[in-house]
Amino acid sequence: MAAAIETRIEPDLVDIDRHVQQTLAPGGLKYWLWVLFCAFWTAVGGAFWTNQIYNSFEPTGYGQPTMWAVYITDFVFWVGIAHSGTLISAVLFLFRVRWRTAIFRLAETMTVFAVATAGLFPLVHLGRVWFFYWLVPYPNERYLQPDFRSALDWDLFAISTYLTTSVMFLFVGLIPDIANAREKAVGFRRTLYSILSFGWRGSDRQWRNFSMVYLLLAGFATPLVLSVHSVVSWDFATTQLPGWHSTIFAPYFVAGAIFSGCALVLTLAIPMRRMLKMESLITIWHLDNLSKMVLLTSVVMTYSYATESFMVWYAQDPIELATFHERYFGPQAYLFWMMIFCNCVAPLPLFLPRVRTNTIWLFIISIFVNIGMWLERFVIFVGSLSTNADPSQWKFYTPHLVEVAMTIASFGWFLMNFSLFAKFLPIVSMTELKEGIGYLKQAVRGVYPYRKAA
Amino acid sequence: MSGEIALVSTFASEEGCARGIEELHEARVHDFKAFMPFPAEHVLEASQHARGQGRSRVRLAVLIGGFTGFFTAIIMTVGTSLEWGINVGGRPIASIPAYIVIMFELMILFGGVSGVITFFILSGLPAFDPETGYRSRFGVDKFGLVVRCGEAEAEKLESILVGAGAEAVEREAVVVEHGAAHH
Numbered sequence: 262m263a264a265a266i267e268t269r270i271e272p273d274l275v276d277i278d279r280h281v282q283q284t285l286a287p288g289g290l291k292y293w294l295w296v297l298f299c300a301f302w303t304a305v306g307g308a309f310w311t312n313q314i315y316n317s318f319e320p321t322g323y324g325q326p327t328m329w330a331v332y333i334t335d336f337v338f339w340v341g342i343a344h345s346g347t348l349i350s351a352v353l354f355l356f357r358v359r360w361r362t363a364i365f366r367l368a369e370t371m372t373v374f375a376v377a378t379a380g381l382f383p384l385v386h387l388g389r390v391w392f393f394y395w396l397v398p399y400p401n402e403r404y405l406q407p408d409f410r411s412a413l414d415w416d417l418f419a420i421s422t423y424l425t426t427s428v429m430f431l432f433v434g435l436i437p438d439i440a441n442a443r444e445k446a447v448g449f450r451r452t453l454y455s456i457l458s459f460g461w462r463g464s465d466r467q468w469r470n471f472s473m474v475y476l477l478l479a480g481f482a483t484p485l486v487l488s489v490h491s492v493v494s495w496d497f498a499t500t501q502l503p504g505w506h507s508t509i510f511a512p513y514f515v516a517g518a519i520f521s522g523c524a525l526v527l528t529l530a531i532p533m534r535r536m537l538k539m540e541s542l543i544t545i546w547h548l549d550n551l552s553k554m555v556l557l558t559s560v561v562m563t564y565s566y567a568t569e570s571f572m573v574w575y576a577q578d579p580i581e582l583a584t585f586h587e588r589y590f591g592p593q594a595y596l597f598w599m600m601i602f603c604n605c606v607a608p609l610p611l612f613l614p615r616v617r618t619n620t621i622w623l624f625i626i627s628i629f630v631n632i633g634m635w636l637e638r639f640v641i642f643v644g645s646l647s648t649n650a651d652p653s654q655w656k657f658y659t660p661h662l663v664e665v666a667m668t669i670a671s672f673g674w675f676l677m678n679f680s681l682f683a684k685f686l687p688i689v690s691m692t693e694l695k696e697g698i699g700y701l702k703q704a705v706r707g708v709y710p711y712r713k714a715a
Numbered sequence: 716m717s718g719e720i721a722l723v724s725t726f727a728s729e730e731g732c733a734r735g736i737e738e739l740h741e742a743r744v745h746d747f748k749a750f751m752p753f754p755a756e757h758v759l760e761a762s763q764h765a766r767g768q769g770r771s772r773v774r775l776a777v778l779i780g781g782f783t784g785f786f787t788a789i790i791m792t793v794g795t796s797l798e799w800g801i802n803v804g805g806r807p808i809a810s811i812p813a814y815i816v817i818m819f820e821l822m823i824l825f826g827g828v829s830g831v832i833t834f835f836i837l838s839g840l841p842a843f844d845p846e847t848g849y850r851s852r853f854g855v856d857k858f859g860l861v862v863r864c865g866e867a868e869a870e871k872l873e874s875i876l877v878g879a880g881a882e883a884v885e886r887e888a889v890v891v892e893h894g895a896a897h898h
Contacts (some may be wrong), residue, residue, distance in 0.1 A: 274856035406795035460842035473771035
């Protein structure tokens with residue numbers, strides 16, 4: 262189907278407020294049914310986790326040699342998802358990229374809830390979860406401290422700093438918009454917005470400090486985009502396991518994180534702009550640019566896969582060769598080839614402007630990428646552990662009901678939080694749209710480079 | 716001060732509001748407050764120039780916070796390693812390269828948190844008291860310039876604001892504000 266470019270009346274400043282504030286109208290029956298559906302899956306996950314805490318890992322498929330499997334796959338998947346949010350909100354802010362204005366809040370929100378979801382999985386993975394705080398340095402009677410040389414401890418610092426910085430960045434940016442929403446709200450919402458906006462009035466003094474703190478937080482968040490997923494990759498790369506012990510892991514993981522995150526922004530933005538009637542704010546121009554990011558990172562991923570394979574072939578290490586042989590041709594090779602299709606082949610139609618401006622195609626491709634990136638983590642973690650350096654230990658892992666339920670529950674938990682946020686707080690930044698209204702008007706008219714002739 | 720009022724002027728554009736500030740500055744009037752729906756560059760530049768302000772002090776707070784985090788991480792990682800040193804094959808007890816990640820993360824964390832706290836303090840937040848001259852439209856599509864003055868000067872300042880392009884100028888009684896200083 263040809264691209265359906267919506268023709269809209271150019272929005273002015275009042276229209277931006279009206280459009281965004283109508284998304285805060287109380288949700289209908291369908292909305293609450295959806296939230297309940299997500300809450301149900303969250304509760305299912307909670308029940309399975311409780312069972313696991315009481316009965317240990319016996320109901321799962323975990324066992325030697327695969328002691329890190331779906332939970333760590335989910336952890337890395339969700340951390341990766343978070344990264345594009347920071348990329349869109351912070352890195353593109355520093356570069357003054359105008360198309361970010363309509364979608365960065367959505368991406369930032371996604372970041373916060375994705376990190377909050379990811380953070381649960383190391384806990385789920387612990388046999389005795391009540392001792393999780395042993396990773397945190399605290400004064401104790403035995404003078405014991407965590408090993409700061411351990412990549413797992415780096416991870417604790419990296420993820421908690423990332424979550425705190427992301428929450429601050431999101432919240433500071435929200436204050437002027439919440440203050441704006443406060444003026445028209447009534448009842449409970451007015452009270453809520455009054456408290457959350459801290460009495461913001463938008464005076465020159467407030468904006469002056471706001472601009473500075475926002476710029477500096479963006480500056481801080483930018484190296485975090487690179488560092489956090491690098492640290493996550495070192496959880497694996499610092500071990501001696503074939504398939505993990507590689508210097509390519511940090512850039513490879515960062516590129517993959519941005520790839521999967523941009524795809525999930527598309528997956529969320531496309532239905533949301535329709536449901537919340539925001540086609541004139543999140544335009545095809547925004548989606549088109551986002552899909553270019555997906556395409557670019559897809560090509561980088563293809564290159565990374567090729568480089569990884571080349572390095573194994575070039576080194577001629579027999580154990581690495583055996584592991585990769587199993588990955589490409591072993592009993593679970595179909596997962597690897599599905600991953601290659603989803604991450605390297607499915608995004609290629611995005612080279613065509615027609616595809617990039619068609620929301621249906623974009624949505625389908627984004628789903629492929631989401632699946633592909635989850636599979637990538639599964640193939641790397643589970644595949645390498647299953648075929649470790651000692652062939653007598655080799656055993657292929659299959660997820661059991663518990664792991665499948667917990668993975669679905671993570672989506673339920675994420676979507677529930679995201680949906681509640683979208684109804685109670687402005688999911689599109691009014692402030693930044695107003696700042697760049699000239700670009701928004703152009704986008705609504707459909708004026709962007711390759712469509713000028715149309 | 717008895718007889719003090721606020722002139723609340725409304726501008727349709729940021730350029731008009733900035734012009735208003737410049738003309739007030741020329742008339743040596745600096746007891747004003749500008750309101751805007753987004754951080755309008757012209758208005759911020761004009762108000763900074765009029766008040767002789769430099770850049771926000773949030774920068775300094777972030778720098779101090781960043782250094783504090785960095786040195787906290789050094790003390791924590793090196794200190795705990797030395798407190799219970801374990802010699803593993805003659806490797807250094809305190810291995811700095813492995814601690815760089817912790818130093819980096821705590822630098823970001825402390826810098827960010829101190830920046831946000833300072834932003835709240837310098838911006839006078841939270842501020843739940845009513846504010847003189849504030850209109851909800853100043854958060855939507857209009858720019859506001861509120862000038863405090865004595866009744867005797869009001870007429871002269873009104874003509875300055877109208878001359879700068881104000882759509883409307885209203886007079887309002889000054890609300891007694893609690894909390895942070897005016898500027």
